[in-house]
Amino acid sequence: MKFEAVTIKDIARALGLSTSTVSRALRDSYEISPETKKLVLEYAEKINYHPNPIALSLKERRSRSIGVIVAEIANSFFSQAIDGIESIAYQNGYNVIISQSRESSEREGINLNYLTSRSIDGLIVSVSAETTDFSGFRELFDRGMPIVFFDRIVSEINTHKVTVDSYRGSYDATMHLSKNGYKRIAAVAGSKYLSISRDRMAGYTSALTEMGIVVDPSLMLHCPHGGLIRQEVEEAIDQLLSLPEQPDAIIALSDKLTTGCLRVLKSRNISVPEKMGLIGFSNSDLTELIDPPLSIIKQPAFEMGEISTSLLLQMIESKRPPTDFETKSLAPQLIVRESSRERAMIDGG
Amino acid sequence: MKFEAVTIKDIARALGLSTSTVSRALRDSYEISPETKKLVLEYAEKINYHPNPIALSLKERRSRSIGVIVAEIANSFFSQAIDGIESIAYQNGYNVIISQSRESSEREGINLNYLTSRSIDGLIVSVSAETTDFSGFRELFDRGMPIVFFDRIVSEINTHKVTVDSYRGSYDATMHLSKNGYKRIAAVAGSKYLSISRDRMAGYTSALTEMGIVVDPSLMLHCPHGGLIRQEVEEAIDQLLSLPEQPDAIIALSDKLTTGCLRVLKSRNISVPEKMGLIGFSNSDLTELIDPPLSIIKQPAFEMGEISTSLLLQMIESKRPPTDFETKSLAPQLIVRESSRERAMIDGG
DNA sequence: TTGTATGCGTTATCAG
DNA sequence: CTGATAACGCATACAA
Numbered sequence: 001m002k003f004e005a006v007t008i009k010d011i012a013r014a015l016g017l018s019t020s021t022v023s024r025a026l027r028d029s030y031e032i033s034p035e036t037k038k039l040v041l042e043y044a045e046k047i048n049y050h051p052n053p054i055a056l057s058l059k060e061r062r063s064r065s066i067g068v069i070v071a072e073i074a075n076s077f078f079s080q081a082i083d084g085i086e087s088i089a090y091q092n093g094y095n096v097i098i099s100q101s102r103e104s105s106e107r108e109g110i111n112l113n114y115l116t117s118r119s120i121d122g123l124i125v126s127v128s129a130e131t132t133d134f135s136g137f138r139e140l141f142d143r144g145m146p147i148v149f150f151d152r153i154v155s156e157i158n159t160h161k162v163t164v165d166s167y168r169g170s171y172d173a174t175m176h177l178s179k180n181g182y183k184r185i186a187a188v189a190g191s192k193y194l195s196i197s198r199d200r201m202a203g204y205t206s207a208l209t210e211m212g213i214v215v216d217p218s219l220m221l222h223c224p225h226g227g228l229i230r231q232e233v234e235e236a237i238d239q240l241l242s243l244p245e246q247p248d249a250i251i252a253l254s255d256k257l258t259t260g261c262l263r264v265l266k267s268r269n270i271s272v273p274e275k276m277g278l279i280g281f282s283n284s285d286l287t288e289l290i291d292p293p294l295s296i297i298k299q300p301a302f303e304m305g306e307i308s309t310s311l312l313l314q315m316i317e318s319k320r321p322p323t324d325f326e327t328k329s330l331a332p333q334l335i336v337r338e339s340s341r342e343r344a345m346i347d348g349g
Numbered sequence: 350m351k352f353e354a355v356t357i358k359d360i361a362r363a364l365g366l367s368t369s370t371v372s373r374a375l376r377d378s379y380e381i382s383p384e385t386k387k388l389v390l391e392y393a394e395k396i397n398y399h400p401n402p403i404a405l406s407l408k409e410r411r412s413r414s415i416g417v418i419v420a421e422i423a424n425s426f427f428s429q430a431i432d433g434i435e436s437i438a439y440q441n442g443y444n445v446i447i448s449q450s451r452e453s454s455e456r457e458g459i460n461l462n463y464l465t466s467r468s469i470d471g472l473i474v475s476v477s478a479e480t481t482d483f484s485g486f487r488e489l490f491d492r493g494m495p496i497v498f499f500d501r502i503v504s505e506i507n508t509h510k511v512t513v514d515s516y517r518g519s520y521d522a523t524m525h526l527s528k529n530g531y532k533r534i535a536a537v538a539g540s541k542y543l544s545i546s547r548d549r550m551a552g553y554t555s556a557l558t559e560m561g562i563v564v565d566p567s568l569m570l571h572c573p574h575g576g577l578i579r580q581e582v583e584e585a586i587d588q589l590l591s592l593p594e595q596p597d598a599i600i601a602l603s604d605k606l607t608t609g610c611l612r613v614l615k616s617r618n619i620s621v622p623e624k625m626g627l628i629g630f631s632n633s634d635l636t637e638l639i640d641p642p643l644s645i646i647k648q649p650a651f652e653m654g655e656i657s658t659s660l661l662l663q664m665i666e667s668k669r670p671p672t673d674f675e676t677k678s679l680a681p682q683l684i685v686r687e688s689s690r691e692r693a694m695i696d697g698g
Numbered sequence: 699t700t701g702t703a704t705g706c707g708t709t710a711t712c713a714g
Numbered sequence: 715c716t717g718a719t720a721a722c723g724c725a726t727a728c729a730a
Contacts, residue, residue, distance in 0.1 A: 003493035005468075007723055018701045023725055033699060048488075050466040054412060055723035057403045058706045065446070073435060074651070079428040086422060086449055095464075097414070097444045100435055115444075117399040119354075139397075144352035262638050286635035289611050302423075356707055367717045372709060380715060404707035407722045 006049045015043060026051070057119065065095035066312060067115035067123045071103050071152075072228065077255045077283040077301050078126070081150065084305025085124060092313055094121075101128040103191075103225045112136050122146035122312045124305075127154055129191035129226045146315035150308040151299075152194050153327075160311040161327040162304050166196045169297040169332035170203035173251050173279045176295065176336060178211045182249035182277045186219040186240050188233070188261060189253040190226035197222065200253040200281075219247055226256050233260035237268065249277030258282040258296065281332075293337035300330050355398045364392060375400075406468065414444035415661060416464035416472045420452050420501075421577065426604045426632040426650045427475070430499065433654025434473060441662055443470075450477040452540075452574045461485050471495035471661045473654075476503060478540035478575045495664035499657040500648075501543050502676075509660040510676040511653050515545045518646040518681035519552035522600050522628045525644065525685060527560045531598035531626045535568040535589050537582070537610060538602040539575035546571065549602040549630075568596055575605050582609035586617065598626030607631045607645065630681075642686035649679050 008026070012019045017036070025032045025040035026049075032040075043049075057063045068085060070078040082098060089096045097120060101108035108128045113136075115123065123145060125137070134154045141147050141157055150162040170187070177185050187204045189197040205215045221239065223232040240247055250265075252258040258280025265272055272278045273292065282296040307328055315322060357375070361368045366389070374381045374389035375398075381389075392398075406412045417434055419427040431447060438445045446469060450457035457477045462485075464472065472494060474486070483503045490496050490506055499511040519536070526534050536553045538546040554564045570588065572581040589596055599614075601607040607629025614621055621627045622641065631645040656677055664671060 003495075005723090008725095009723075019723085020702075020725075021700055023723095024700090027725080031699060036699080048492075050462075052407075052468060052723050053466060054403055054406045054468045055706090056725085058401075058407050058708095058722090059724055059726095061706070063403060072432065073422075074425070074428045074432040076423070076425075079423045082447070083421065083423040083449070086447060090448065090460075093463075095446045096448070097446050098431070098435065099439065099445070100432070111439075113399075114442075117402060119401060119403045143397075146352075259634060259638070266638060284633070284635055285608060286633055286639070289608070289615060290635070290638055291640040354707090357709095358707075368707085369709075369718075370716055372707095373716085376709085382715060385715080401707050404722090405709085407706090407724095408708055408710090410722075 005052060006044075006047050007052065008049075010047065011040060011044055011049060014047075015039060062121050062316075063095075063119045064093060065097055065120050066309070066316075067120040068096055068098045069108060069111050069115070069123070069125045069127075070098070070100055071126065071128055071226070072100050073098060075255060076285070077151070077299060080283055080301035081126075081305035081308075084302040084307075085309045086305075087302075088306050088309035088313070094313065103129045103228050105131040105133070109136050112140070116140055116145060122148070122316045124148050124150060124308050124312055125154075126151040127194075128152075129194055129224065129228075132193050146312055148308045148312045148315070150304050152196055155195055158325055160308075160315065160325050162308045162311065163196065163327070163329055164299045164304070164332045165329045166199035166332070167203040167206070169281065169299075169334070170200040170251060170253060171207045172203075172332075172334045173295075173297050174204045174207035175211070176334065177249045177251065177277055177279055178207065178213070180277070183213070184216075184219070184245065184247045185213075185249045185251060185277075186221070186247035187251045187253060188221045188223065188236050188257050190222065190257065191224050192222050194226075197253065204251060204253075218243060223257060223260075226254055227260040228256060230260065233257060234264050237261060237264040241268065241270075247276070249273070249279075252278065252280030254281050255283055258287075258294075259284065262290075262294070288335075288337065295334070295336045295338075298333045298335055300333070304330060354401060355393075355396050356401065357398075359396070360389060360393055360398060363396075364388060411470050411665075412444075412468045413442060414446055414469050415658070415665075416469040417445055417447045418457060418460050418464070418472070418474045418476075419447070419449055420475065420477055420575070421449050422447060424604060425634070426500070426648060429632055429650035430475075430654035430657075433651040433656075434658045435654075436651075437655050437658035437662070443662065452478045452577050454480040454482070458485055461489070465489055465494060471497070471665045473497050473499060473657050473661055474503075475500040476543075477501075478543055478573065478577075481542050495661055497657045497661045497664070499653050501545055504544055507674055509657075509664065509674050511657045511660065512545065512676070512678055513648045513653070513681045514678045515548035515681070516552040516555070518630065518648075518683070519549040519600060519602060520556045521552075521681075521683045522644075522646050523553045523556035524560070525683065526598045526600065526626055526628055527556065527562070529626070532562070533565075533568070533594065533596045534562075534598045534600060534626075535570070535596035536600045536602060537570045537572065537585050537606050539571065539606065540573050541571050543575075546602065553600060553602075567592060572606060572609075575603055576609040577605060579609065582606060583613050586610060586613040590617065590619075596625070598622070598628075601627065601629030603630050604632055607636075607643075608633065611639075611643070637684075637686065644683070644685045644687075647682045647684055649682070653679060 012022045025037045099111040148160045153161040221236040252261045361371045374386045448460040497509045502510040570585040601610045
């Protein structure tokens, strides 16, 4: 037996009424007699009637569902963001359809087509690390599809954007390392194409400059796939280790890279932070349990998801296109967990 | 400007054809002349035509989307499972609509109504820790909705189920602790209502019995919300610590509980594994980075998601109801990471 | 107060 | 080869 839903017709037939009467009774229209209403409502309840949302969508030209595209779901930052997205969507009666690009712009494009041809009412996107051509998003947006970018935003498209203050995050983290006595700080970032990579690198170089440290390009590395490919991180670390003047600390500029760096350093038997200082962007709830504890820059992922969704729903439900779009830049949280080495330095200095 | 999709009508009007001809041309029907086809196809391409899936769904009585209900998305086990679900769904042209119960059976019920009244073609569920009444699922299933349970399965409903061999996982882990010299091993499980909690407890008691250790009920604790509420875990640990005969090791029977126990032990300044042995179910990719490294029981979450989805799609796409349902029990992976204490014990004994 | 007819976008059936 | 029409489930303008 296939899943067969009860329709308004079934009720109408059973009660000897017309479908419109039933429809109106169900919607509690004032023009239906109380008796008829009662009759219909009770019968509907009894046979477990539920309106078919697809028919409704067709009629109302809206699906009450929003699409989400992220690089990967199984990532603490993104899963926390999706958690926030789902929360707001749920509160407003919207469904969330998720898909992942896996850092491939091809797959991102397929998902984009896929989702939009599915009649979603709006889209929340964190673009893939690989994407340089945003015409797909642009066209869609120009044709009237509400889009909100978060985290990895597309500056070329004028719509709502939600991001963290990447510059500040890495600036603060670099400063923290510097103030703790680290002299030669390397930075490992994700794809050069991502604005967040550039911003984070900028925060890093600014901090160095401010501390009177000369910026050394050989200490600034990029992983095109943001560490999704393990080998990338290994190569980056090995490159740093093979330098004539090795760095004494690393700042990892994304969640995936932080974990990756820690793992590679460990596999190379380089103790953190004794032989190599480390700080990084991370949203994993386990960093505090690492021994010695790791200082991190934590992004308000959940809130980012919530805000993105609020803005999107606002766009969807407003009659006229908004006159001005916002770019919300949330504050990242520098969580300092002092290790023995750092304590020693502070005590000593 | 609202998002207005191009329809078959627009093409028909522009080309002076009927909608049926256009429809047939687009579907490459054999009864359309090559010229007309070419004309239609080129024009459709030009104006960026995409069929409206909602209209299609209405007609075909299927939405090509599946619903997923889990306790929480921002959890490494579930996010990995969702990753697997999305992978298979994507390959088969299905969308994934996610929602979370947050371990509340009320919210689970709302999501259930919500999703099914949304015309999903099937449902993948890991039930909430709180749920004892499965009539909602039962009725839905009996009315023909394909459902696959994974992880937290509902034994009362005869459908496909995908789980890990919980018994074996905790049996092996308990054995591991026992063989490493731990004598008084406590177990912290999730909700008593969940079959996985019971199975895991069973594996634990079997192992103890086999090692000739008397099972002590005061060492077997439950957290009704599976550790989603932090306080639960604190109370459990404190209860263990206040015992006249304290345990010397703990086995944590879920992802959330493993992290929770580690955190609470740390906050109570109890070093792991020197003062308290610990092993637990975990899917976090950071456990290997903890120092000293933590031994874990890892569930094949991604594969569970993949298999659940395959089974679901099979149910959805088969004409007749399957005659027999499978309960796939996957092998958990015991990942042993020897700590110094364990090494010492092995060397010494 | 209730019923009839129409349309949302698409395809299948039947005519031509 | 192509066109008109009905149907999918629902809501609503219009009739009665």
